[in-house]
Amino acid sequence: MELLLTGAFAPVDKYLGSQDCDRVIRDMRLGSGAIFPLPVTLEVSADLASRLACQDKLALRDPEGFLLALLTVEEVWQPDFVKEAELIWELGNPEENPLAKAYCQKQGHYRVSGPVQKVSVPVHHDFSYLRATPSAMKAFINKNSWERVISYHSTYTLHRAEYEQTRQAAKEADAHILLHPVAAIAPVGDRSHYSRIRSYQKALNLYPRDLATLSLIPLEPWGAGPREALWHALVRKNYGATHIMIDKNHGEPPFHLWEGSPFYADWKAFDLVSAHQKELGITPVKLPEMAFSLSKGKHLPVALMNKTDVSPQLTPKEVRRRLETGRSIPEWHSFPEVLEELKKAYPPRNEQGFTVFLTGLSGSGKSTLAKVLVSKFLELGTRAVTLLDGDLVRKNLSSELNFSKEHREINVKRIGFVASEITKNGGIAICAPIAPYEESRRHNRDLIGSLGGYIEVYISTPLEVCEQRDPKGMYAKARAGLVKGFTGIDDPYQAPENAELEIDFTDLTPEQGAERVMLYLAQEGYLG
Ligand SMILES: Nc1ncnc2c1ncn2[C@@H]1O[C@H](COP(=O)(O)OS(=O)(=O)O)[C@@H](OP(=O)(O)O)[C@H]1O
Ligand SMILES: Nc1ncnc2c1ncn2[C@@H]1O[C@H](COP(=O)(O)OP(=O)(O)O)[C@@H](O)[C@H]1O
Secondary structure, three states: OHHHHOOOOOOOOEEOOHHHHHHHHHHOEOOOOOEOOOOOOOEEOHHHHHOOOOOOEEEEEOOOOOEEEEEEOOEEEOOOHHHHHHHHHOOOOHHHOHHHHHHHOOOOOEEEEEEEEEOOOOOOOOOHHHOOOHHHHHHHHHHOOOOOEEEEEEOOOOOHHHHHHHHHHHHHHOOEEEEEEEOOOOOOOOHHHHHHHHHHHHHHOOOOOOOEEEOOEOOOOOOOOHHHHHHHHHHHHHOOOOEEEEOOOOOOOOOOOOOOOOOOOOOHHHHHHHHOHHHHOOEEEEOOOEEEEOOOOEEEEHHHOOHHHEOOOOOHHHHHHHHHOOOOOOOOOOOHHHHHHHHHHOOOHHHOOEEEEEEEOOOOOHHHHHHHHHHHHHHHOOOOEEEEEHHHHHHHOOOOOOOOHHHHHHHHHHHHHHHHHHHHOOOEEEEEOOOOOHHHHHHHHHHHHOOOEEEEEEEOOOHHHHHHHOOOOHHHHHHOOOOOOOEOOOEOOOOOOOOOEEEOOOOOOHHHHHHHHHHHHHHOOOOO
């Protein structure tokens, strides 16, 4: 909607109706015949669709309820998303492509078309000063008397190879550069988004003075290859660019969604844009494939290099892995200024937060071990430490919950949520619930593991030992039938199968157990 309201999708100025949509999807043209490769649509639920009539006004709001625009309903219809996906992505089975798959999952939804009356353009709180609208960008270009402007579309970070590529392409076009990376709606608190944009700001300073400018574009990826490249070109023309850099596999799904081989032939995207460049009013320029030449000590077009001389490229995932594990990144790959920013989002393990998640039967020794660990971590003094003990949580966070499976799962996921926030912010969370079910433990692992370290420790002290210790007499009560559904007695405990550590406290002191945890953390690099 933002792109629609600001004119980035011109000549489209409304949510498209069924006839326009069909033609866009089949021929990459609007009903008027103007070139336009991807549909601009608004999807609604079947329930809302059933309540809409022609000429109704539909309020379009942001998630907080702030009114952004009013849509005058012209048409409501149910499209066949799967059929559309086959045509858009040109794949026998669109489910292969993660973005096409997501599109197919809209099956059952309806579409509403019609003109949109702007009330207020959506506000971005992140880098708002870097988000020029098409008219603002055109005014900037005009003011600076830039005659030719080549835009650079990217969903990644700008490292040395990309820097060299953009310089080369700009030289070929004899143009100034508009670095126009994609910055759509980032999840709240997503540090990697902020780091990536700051790294672009740093990279901008590395270009010769007044050669380049930086602006962000809230364009979601489609992974639709050549068709998407055409769309990128058309949109960039609306921002005032005269040229656009097209890479060998332009429009492929981003790395974090797809790591398989490309869906479309090399340079097919360039050929399609090139075939329509007159009509589009923007010229494509091939982004030359460049790599670092080990013998020459600089980046060169791959086409001019001997294969053995080409240094291997690092994928975004590999860069992240190296940063997080404190491994070096070759100087030829990136700029220190750029890496410095990325490190803030992907700090090495000794600077990351982590969660030690203890799980085991009641009386297995979790709380005792947790307390020893708290002391050890505080003694190190490197991070803030939070203890989320079973008892404490039950009293302060989950007092309304009982011990049914459903409530235990809620309890354990709540602990996981709090631990994830602590981990995200660089602290240490020590959790010590029974956590008897694999499902909620896996949930916590996925949630926390994406934000920092997650170390699950299975306290496997056998039931007989726990029952013998029985400090609160709970096992005795459970055996006597006074407490129902007690874990290990008449309620299940699913032993973890992929815990990082297993500790049986039958013949081990709490200090020895803690030392095992500390050894593991040290070996994995969390303690520096
Ligand atoms: N039915 C039943 N089953 C298991 N445990 C019970 C039950 N009723 C009460 N208690 C006492 O509650 C403590 C365990 O709570 P948790 O929050 O860790 O359990 S869970 O993870 O939600 O399953 C645990 O206390 P600690 O042993 O001190 O941890 C139990 O003694
Ligand atoms: N390593 C150990 N050796 C002997 N007894 C222990 C050990 N760890 C804990 N205990 C005792 O076992 C009982 C249960 O320990 P606790 O840490 O409260 O278990 P949990 O938190 O898993 O319910 C307590 O009485 C505690 O003193």
